[in-house]
Amino acid sequence: MTADPAPRVPLPGYGGYVALLVVVVVVAIALNTLLSDSKNRSGLAPGQTLPPFAVPLVLGSLGGDANVATRAGEGEAGKVPACSVRGAEILNVCQLYEQGPVVLALFVDAASCPAVLSDMQALVPSFPGVRFAAVSIEGSRGALRRLVRSRGLTLPVGIDKDGALVALYKVDSCPQLTFAYPGGVVQGKPLLGSPSTSALRARVAELVSAARARGLKRPAA
DSSP states (O other): OOBOOOOOOOOSSSHHHHHHHHHHHHHHHHHHHHHHOOTTOSOOOTTOBOOOOEEEBTTSSBOSOOBOOSSSOOGGGOSSOGGGOOOTTEEEHHHHHHHSOEEEEEESOTTTSOHHHHHHHHHGGGOTTSEEEEEEESOOHHHHHHHHHHTTOOSOEEEETTOHHHHHTTOOSSSEEEEEOTTSBBOSOOEESOOOHHHHHHHHHHHHHHHHHTTOOSOOO
């Protein structure tokens, strides 16, 4: 992960617009490919452990691809284990589930299915022990920053620049919400599509109740 480079100055004339159009089309095709090939994708099964990952936070200055390594020296997945990659500008799922139950939303970009983020944000005060977080699969960082700020989000939002989490988390829907106990064990089937606020609240309450039955005594600080 590296600091974001300085923005490029667009060229005059039509060339810049044509180049931008090409980029938009290529990104659209790539995203469609990522989410249309849904074979063997329906989210993580209950009882699985959340696959480790560390991604840059949208509002931070770090760049780079997601680290999804489970051990050192995994090449493109990461040189060091993802769980050990931590910092103020990093969203690390291992760090989240060490602190309490987790509600993780995976979505495609700032335009397609971000409404669930506001619903998650609204639930934060009611469930202080739950760690709510979201990751955008690719997308424009500038647009994502505007999304986070316009919706007043305080929950961490990361960006998976290369789409590594699509296969890792078997993403088959936008958004896809995964619920996990402290320690990272998946509590139940994911919520696929855009759930109602009441349905989301009910699932979070169910997660907390089930976590307490497993020994969770109090909300994490």
